Amino acid sequence: MTLAPDPSGSGPMPRMPLTPPAAPAPAPAHAPGPAPASPLVVDRVSRWYGNVVAVNDISFEIGAGITGLLGPNGAGKSTLLHLLAGLLRPSSGRVLVDGRPAWRQPEMYRRLGLVPEREAVYPFLTGREFVDVAARLQGLPDRRAATARAIATVDLEPVADRPVGTYSKGMRQRVKIAAALVHEPPILLLDEPFNGMDPRQRLHMMDLLRSMAAAGRTILFSSHILEEVERVADGILVIHAGRLAASGDFREIRRLMTDRPHTFRVRSSDDRRLAAAFMTEPAVFGTELRDDRLTVQVSEFSGFTRIVARVARDAGVRLLEVAPTDDSLESVFDYLVSRR
């Protein structure tokens, strides 16, 4: 898991912790190497359109499991996915899928499925025909069975024989996913896959992604809805202004953000006494008691979790609850984006 440094300087950004002296060096789980073993490798990739840099010197590797690609609009998420899907040529650097360059490599689509963000599907085909065309072009031996399986997987059977042009946005999304899954690719790229789905469909799709990841597939999906990523992804890539802001497990990323205090909500038998006791601890920046709720700001996540029980015991206070309040993905994302 890695964080990118604050890009106040210029030049390429090596993968390194956010605050190198204070934070423990993270394991280079996503560092690129000369002999890539990961299905998806992005090695010092930039992509620009004229004078506009869409992706700026990004490196990472993605293995089996679900990785969420996060970033605000215009951050470069779709560009990155299109580079990985072989639909864009990198201006510099390498994009490798299964160790081979993604650009101009149609054969790789036997092992890769893409769900594009754009809704564009052939409106005159029925859902079944649309998936069947994908199965035919993949050269599947039993395409009827594969088509039926893919349609069932996305729960689209009741409307499979209706023209796609009559579908709702969520249905279109699901039929695109069915077409991308019909050849059961080990690598799946999804650009905002939950767009337009109702809550039940989202949950179904999240379960589907989890089951595919459990089967050893490599799944990368972009989303601007943090809750979706938090609920599904094993790891995240945060991209902002074309640069990789962070990669890895978002809770670990949060713990490396040592230049920003962590906040805990504490409930106890005597919050006032406990707040006074915390103030004697060097790791505690401040406490706040408002509306019978005690919040504590600390410099180090793990350090506080080690002392909190002792401090309460010494103060003669019974702890009822200790919970981090800003450890959500949204908090991590806001922080990473705001410091850019």
Place this chain on the structure above:
Amino acid sequence: MTSLDVMVTVGWVTARALLGRRRTILMALLAGAPVVLGILIRLGNGTRPSALQNVLDVLIVSSVLPLVALVFGSAALGSELDDGTGVHLLTKPIPRWAIVVPKVLVSGGLTALLVVPSTLLAGFLVGGSGSHQIGVTLAFAGAVLVGGFVYSAIFVALGAATSRGLVIGLAYSLLWEGLLSAALAGTQLFSVREYIRGMASVLSNGDVESVVGGSAFPLAALTIGLVAAFASARLARHEIRSGD
């Protein structure tokens, strides 16, 4: 799966896409215009054998054929790349020529399907049933059949090369073939309209005047091959427009 299966699938989807109700009606109306003119001539003064070549050349070869081929050819590939549906073909393990060839065949075939009967009907209505006139009409119909594929190949290739394929195709037909070819004889070597006249000349044993003459068939075949190869190469390097 063989390349033939791939091309049949791509061709089937392309035909379904091109045969949208509104487009088909508009193109049928356009192709029907020479027939309507022929009917009006018949109703007025009977046949006009002396006007046959002019009617077929001006109405069919110079107007209807390139316009119908432009609409079908540019929609076959360029529109799909523009509206994003093309990505469903591009992300499949198939060679790019297996996308281009069926699109040329289907758009050219649909163009021929509309314009060849229009040529035959207009020719019979205007020229009558004299053997010479029937020969000229059949010669134009044969030339239009091949010319439809040449135009379609060019317009499909333009769609692969640029998002402004429709405008460039229209400019080619109106400016290059319409104005420049009339003024500068050398440019006629690169004019599909001249190839069609040349093929009609060959098929009518010289009854139709032409600059390229007997070279028309090889030039037409060469053009189809070259632009299809160019379109395949461009499609292999096609980059999607990223929204983010």
